[in-house]
């Protein structure tokens with residue numbers, strides 16, 4: 419059962435079971451570069467705070483004398499049945515946190531049958547990931563290159579490697595004002611050194627060689643990193659019409675990540691998109707943006723029966739997951755906590771964090787009177803004016 423897999427029943431956990439202590443623990447153990455990069459939000463981190471406050475403003479009103487065993491956490495997304503409504507969010511350059519990198523996180527996810535989303539900015543190539551972790555469901559996240567040939571090459575590789583769903587991140591067409599990268603005291607964000615972010619893509623390699631008189635990205639990593647960043651964070655936003663370009667190369671479900679308004683959710687439906695992720699990128703892009711749970715209910719009410727609405731940013735407990743589902747999300751994505759687990763104890767740490775959150779969700783459902791995911795209804799929640 420999920421509880422048996424959870425750390426509650428096992429040996430004393432290596433990773434903390436308290437989300438706040440988990441962060442402190444990661445700070446002590448993680449490489450400085452990784453910690454500096456993951457911990458912060460853009461600007462003054464007001465959106466990171468807003469994400470947490472939004473969860474705190476909703477409280478669960480539990481039920482008693484409502485038998486809830488055995489509980490069933492399974493759900494269906496885009497025609498596939500999953501054991502729980504929990505997925506791993508795309509998080510780039512995982513070699514910065516632990517040598518187990520994406521292979522560790524993906525194995526942890528596969529062990530718990532949680533879909534793993536591979537980032538375009540991963541330190542593991544698409545092919546290496548599926549070779550080392552053939553088991554478990556996988557989604558692919560696209561940072562959309564300006565160059566259509568590179569775009570087509572990345573998407574086609576993901577498709578032929580068996581990735582089920584294409585997640586297109588739309589809030590990061592340029593990197594935001596991120597003090598943790600910009601401040602002189604911080605470890606600077608330099609892509610390329612020791613990473614193979616996208617560098618294995620054959621079209622990218624050919625184009626890089628053409629620009630540099632035959633050099634490989636490995637020979638000139640920082641320059642390759644700059645070229646790569648200029649493609650995937652070009653400083654120019656795409657338009658709704660451009661989505662047609664991606665449809666040429668991807669016939670499976672497409673999910674837009676970074677939608678925060680009812681208007682954009684309606685546009686996604688109008689353009690035939692299958693899913694959206696209500697996301698602030700963990701508060702790392704537009705600082706001052708609204709917390710995700712603050713807009714989830716209106717978005718789900720407007721489009722939830724026409725498109726699969728999912729959410730991330732600030733999910734730290736089983737109660738957070740239940741609240742998101744009660745307010746209309748079909749699934750939630752975990753970000754920082756799992757990467758803290760990875761940083762603390764590699765694959766085992768990532769698995770402990772995910773297993774713990776699944777166990778916590780299972781208990782929270784039990785206390786709330788929900789036997790299945792469908793039983794998690796908005797009636798279970800009450801909005802309060804004293805978050806805490």
Ligand code: FNR
Nearest residue numbers: 456507508509510537587699700731732733753754
């Ligand atoms: C991210 N996120 C992200 N998103 C994406 O689409 N592609 C990526 O490569 C990354 N990389 C990345 C790195 C780090 C260090 C973080 C913290 C986040 C955003 C991620 O998918 C997700 O939206 C957030 O992590 C959710 O917020 P919390 O719950 O982690 O605070």
